[in-house]
Amino acid sequence: MNNKVTIRRLHTGVPGLDAILGGGLPEFSFNLIVGPPGSGKTTLAHQIMFASATPENPALFFTVFGEPPLKMLRYQQQFSFFNLDRINESIRFVNLSDDAATGNYEQVLVRITQEVETSSPALVFVDSFRSIMQENRRQPTGTISQQQFINQLGIQLSYWQATTFLIGEFVSGGDPHPVLTVADGILSLEQSVYRNSMVRKIQVLKMRGQETRPGMHTFRITSNGVEIFPAALILGDTGVPETSVSLRSKVRLTTGVPGLDDMLGGGLPSGYSLLVAGPSGSGKTILATAFLAEGVRRGEPGVIVAFEQTPSQSWVRTLDDMIRAGQIGLINTRSLDLSIDEIVQHLTELIHKMKATRVVIDSLSGFELAVAPAFREDFRESLFRMFVVLSNLGVTVLMTSELEDRYIDLRFSPYGSAFLTDAIIVQRYIEVESRLRRVMAVVKVRASVHSTEIRLFNITDDGIVIGDPVLDYEGILGGQPTRVKVSNPVKGGTP
């Protein structure tokens, strides 16, 4: 027989929070919500409270210091979760600032105890506790210290079978406050301003008895309240070999560009990520559109994450038509303070919703621009996490990447992301007889034979038309090819 205590987990009702907590908040836990002013502590607390409180499991919200309750009620009402019907039905606000102002914590504790005894709440919130530390200096002699106050509060509330939250600022540096040791769970919120963007992050510093999602997770505060975007979880060594590439690649997808499938060795292996790199205007987005259109034609729904301005051309109308018809899901953002995790979250939801198998990210360059400057340093690492998530979903991904034409070296991606992708197509301009011509080559298809030819191609209203291999020139990658004499040029792709 198993006599171990079973801890129930409470759903917080905050999107993403249960995931980073490892399944929810342990019932009867004593939690701290810490962070500097403006980091969203009170909003988070209110959101949890409004989502969880019921007449059977009521909540008490004590305002001790911090913002005046009138202001709090005024501003918190702006959030959609603030349900007026709950006030005094399942949620009661209790102001203790009069008792706290005297520095008499014993009295504050007595008041909290009385209120808790009277209404037997399932949830108790006390806002806010750094102020208490400061108030400590004015404390009259003969009463308990704020540290004792918090310790006693934590212990008492735990024994009253309530899940409790202490909300407050947290002074970093110096010795950690003893309450951090007493608490069962600590949620740390912060906002960082970098250059011209502001990014909010949350971290579960501690949650007793359960495995939490480590690291910082970005979140946003909108009119719906807090939404957390859990950082993608990269599983450690499981001891089980990954599905081998050869198994994944048995099924091949057609790209929708005549001739390109042959160059790829019979189409793009399903589940692969393909990087299409090339200079501005070389036809990357057109290739991506063809890839999605081909999917639609074959009943394989797709999703596009678009960061680029799209001019009105016939192939763009194709894309627009597919989006309007609901055949293609669109994530279109011009925001400049995104986190990759936020995009990944939205993308994952959309992929599930659309049952999509083809994903296009157009482009990584636009993506980097849309990501908040604070995340750019970690862009490559975040891209890796995104690839892992998308790979686990089993979707086939086509990414475009703007690449300056350089004729002195051969580069495929400015982010060093080339090695992360399974396949690479590079597009370039070359000068032939005083005209700019486009060429395309398949650089890599992991675990597959593929063409090594450099092929000329044109962009027409119907899309990409792949032409002959450039056999009679050499020095193409140098940008200025010279003609060589070829007796019998061979047409068509040969691996």
Place this chain on the structure above:
Amino acid sequence: MPTADSYQEAIRRTLTLRSEAPPDASAVAEATLQTWHRMADELVPVIGSHGADVLFGRSLYITSIHFPWLAIVGEHRNSTAQLANLKARLADRETDTAAEASYTLLVTFVELLISLIGESLTERLLAPVWVQRLPASEQESET
């Protein structure tokens, strides 16, 4: 409440029913203080006594623009003394004037609260304060 009821009506009815009939100015003063105490009972647990006092002080100031004889009341910092002073001043007036000033003061207070936390929440918090309107059936049977 039986049906939707504006706070102005609720305040008017509460003050009238809490004053003795026929009301004199001191009965009006008594009813005003009684109503204010009931409002404070509901509000202080939520916004604190300091918050309630500040709001009341502001309401007195605004009301005294139309009833200048109330102005001096606001000068008291101590809320107990302030209330005693208000009561004395109301009791000193003609019944109708006292009733109108008292009504204006409470309406101003409620409007101030509404401007800060919205009408719905204000209604919700103050609903227990008002003397209930009789259900329509009882009103009919009384007549």
